[in-house]
Amino acid sequence: MSLQPQALTPDYRSSRLRSPSHKLLSLAPGAGELTGPTFGHDLIGPNDNNLIINYAAPGQAAIGEQIMVHGHLLDGNARPVSNALLEFWQANAGGRYRHKKDGYLSPLDPNFGGCGRTITDADGYYSFRTVRPGPYPWPNGGNDWRPAHIHFSCFGVGWAQRLITQMYFEGDPHIPLCPIVQTIADPQAIDSLTARLDMAHTEPMNFRAFRFDVILRGKVSTLFENKLEGN
């Protein structure tokens, strides 16, 4: 069973006219696929990984359940991917995005932008603070609601590892109902996008921790072994 979603997944209606109908053309990775942009830690500002305050007025904070999301960025051989840029975006605690195309009636939070980033450390570890996003309805033809989720944009070592995905929260009843989640056929692959409550790193009277690892395709030398399945 393919770990990656097919391009055409009709239950997710937007894929119907945006999915290539031709098979992808396979190529042997060359210099352009094995290299990729990497960024220095000096790119990151002190509050870039704290969505609770990085868009808030001085002394203010975003409204919502206070959480920390943390984990490791790894390659397909479970080796840490260090010094890699991760970018995050999400709806606010009421399920509303700060975006002109989002017209959901739930109000904007003046102190929440929904944007953050960090760079993994030498062990591939990352963490950021935020508020737990709310679920929200979306136009897909039925009574569709997205499970609460945080979008992740991940750079690796090579261009071929570039990944955008979404993190879900353990126990969310919308996960099995969501046509976007269900573009992934393999239940284990869905499970691996589901963050776990992490009481060991939850700070009493402060915030809950959720653990989420992201696994990129194999490192440069093993990209051949990790060829995507054609679709």
Place this chain on the structure above:
Amino acid sequence: MTRFQSASQTAGPYVHIGCTPSFAGLENMYGGHDLGADIFSPDTPGTWVTVSGRIFDGEGMPVTDAMLEFWQADSFGHYAPQGGSEGWGRRAVDAQAASYSVNTILPAAVGDEAPHINVWVVARGVNLGLHTRIYFDCADNEQDPVLAAIDDPARRSSLIATRDGDTYNFDIHLQGDKETVFLNV
């Protein structure tokens, strides 16, 4: 230990919040500077050109929420070394016309590959980011192994930008009669 790679999920229509926050209207996020606004610094040697185009769906409608990323070699045929991001850029397409435009330098050939810019396409409705390449109609593309692997000449031309003065036009068609060739890298 082998672990399964994380599955991709669509970037969705709000990708701009995380990747191009100034474009999305998040005032002063990251100092008001969207990462990837410049592919190369202005003093980079080479032939500076503009590459522009639009992106369309299977019915020819503009894909107004797409984000494109570019990764290319410099005018000496070198990709940026570890720790560098010269040669990389990104654009949110225009919200009405789904158009984009980047200023960059013409890359040199790398090995047996003709000069090209690697492109990665994400958007609402795209479950797994799509890789493609921009080649240039002024270059010698005859020996390029990727172009040579495309049997249909009409499909091959979907990867070749056409020159108009200092501007190269490169449109992307996600589906349909003009569908762009996408790559499994």
